[in-house]
Amino acid sequence: MLSLFVAGLLLGSCSQAVAQDLTSAQISIVSERLAQGAVHSWEFGTRAEALLELNAPTYSVVSFNPVPPPQSIPSNLTDALGEVFAIARGIVAGRNLSNGNITGPQPLINDSSAGDPASIGVSVLLANWTGQGAADGLDYAGAARDQLDYLFQNVSKTSDGAISHRVDQLQLWSDSVYMVPPFLAYYGVLTQNQTLLNESYTQISLYRKYLRDTTANNLWKHIQLGQTGNDDGHWSTGNAWAAAGMIRVLGTIQRSQYADSFKSQQNDLANWVHEIHGAMYPHINSNGLFYNYADNSTTFYDSSSAALMASTVYRLSLLCNIHTYLSLAEQSRKALSAPAGTIISVTNTSTTPVPSTTSTAPPATNTSTPGLLHITPDGWLTPVVNPYSYGAQGSDSPEGQAFILEMQATWRDWVTDGAQGTNSAHEARPHVLLIGAMVALPWLTIVIC
16 A cells, blocks of 8 residues: 655654664665675774674673673574674784784784774674684684783873874874774773773873864864874764764773762763764754764765764763753654655754755665665665765765664664653754655654644
């Protein structure tokens, strides 16, 4: 049966339209494209984190489960964790070849970035924690220790201790907050090293000191302190990387035995994530996306940053009962999950309306996603920044694929927890108009009070 649907304007608190979730088949194809595309250090690490959050939340630091997780793997999670362990196994098995058979401090994989290889560290630590080395003979503990030593012994630092994101020069990138501090925090909890756990917080504090732009309502600059290649712009994905890295450290501390001893650090991290939300969401566009550079309307629209930023809003709601930007995160999620042909119109008092987004897509095949507004029939998120050239628009973004999975996982967990804070986000009241025609829409729910 052909069903026409109209979800009316969200006016005040009187009506609310709840849009669809991505189907398991769509998520599966997005995940397949991620596995296909992830070939760089940070892509391996980001994929591992997305898989943990989506498929094995018991072993994710942002779930409601304790950290460290169980060392004995439940039978129902063997396959899900197998994908994560395959990443760690491949990296550790190839480490000698990648790094030229050196010994001692070294990254998990050779890279021009000093920070990105550490993003794989959580999966390597988890492989060691659950005894994977006994089965495959690999030294996961030694690989993680060498990565840690490399960061503190080989990588340049600022005078106050901020670890450089680059090998060739001392330079800080907002991306690094997602790569290094979560590894330090997880290492600290697993080895009962409170000093290392506190260092994860300190690194975030230092990066915020250097990258936060108080003249731009606390948006973060992308790259600073280098001799060449600095970027004073407020890259949307960079702000999302930073917020997501803080969330992971916050979750690690909160679910650990050290939660009571690190209350002030937790408060700071929550406030700093909220601070980024407050800087970013005034720049949300009516299509539910950010510009590639949040406050620069001459740049293109980017779905990657919208997905990752939305995921941090749901996580902050779950971890800390802070719900301010849930309404806008929901509209981004709905836009990113919407069918092709959907008309999206999101407004808030801080944004200048832009033309609504419409899209059509080729008919889906049995091996592709149905026509979606922001996911191609082949399963790639669109439009996206080129992950290898942050000022240019790209086509295929492995990190963008991971962000969609993280957004899906966080939204699922938020809904499972009762969608707390749904009516608490008073700061912005978005208006969404969804118009289209679909065959059988069992996912569509319209609630009118």
